[in-house]
Amino acid sequence: MDIQLKRGLLDICVLAAIKDGDSYGYKIIRDMKPYIALSESTLYTILKRLEMADMLTVRTTEHDGRLRKYYHITKKGLQRIENFKREWNEILSIYRFVTKEDAKNG
Amino acid sequence: MDIQLKRGLLDICVLAAIKDGDSYGYKIIRDMKPYIALSESTLYTILKRLEMADMLTVRTTEHDGRLRKYYHITKKGLQRIENFKREWNEILSIYRFVTKEDAKNG
DNA sequence: TCACAATACCTCGTGTTACGATGTATTCCG
């Protein structure tokens, strides 16, 4: 997918990936892969950004001797998803603008 | 609209705004306004970028003593729009991922 | 005539951001 198009969707997707249950970095990447691919460096940047914005909270645990940071979505994070749903109508309107045939011909 | 979400749509919208007939900067902004707002500095950056990418050509004319630069979409520009239409399915898939209810509940 | 909006173009600096490259450390498999 076009990188610029991804920009607006990545944050939302990460929030969506944890909204039905806490998750951690590596798993988030795996879960998102069928829909949108992203690198580890990108994800950890996003997770830090979302944490700073109070859209998620972090809980560090140990799993099989390896560090694991579980991310939990907050009220603000859920609101961000709701806001995206509202913006979806604008996106649809743009899609129609882009795909509409020449008014002179139809 | 969220600025990151705009990023992926602006280029496409500018191309869509000239695809049915050559247009110029000021008019493009007016035509796009109902769908997506953008500043002049943003538009001229985009127009230059699209010209460099051979997605449009420029023709300078004089209109009522004022300079006017008409932009014309190229084959490559039209292909960019077609590519967006193909990417639309991916966007829909992401939308469903974001809006789907918790699998455990539905 | 003077001020100001509208038309129409352009440049510069800044902050945000995705990502490749790179690094650390552990477990698992052969």
Added chain:
DNA sequence: CGGAATACATCGTAACACGAGGTATTGTGA
């Protein structure tokens, strides 16, 4: 013992939207 997978993190870079500011002309109203 080596390499893949798991799991985290930082740094530098390039792309980009936009506000602020600039140039120049044509209306418009007091």
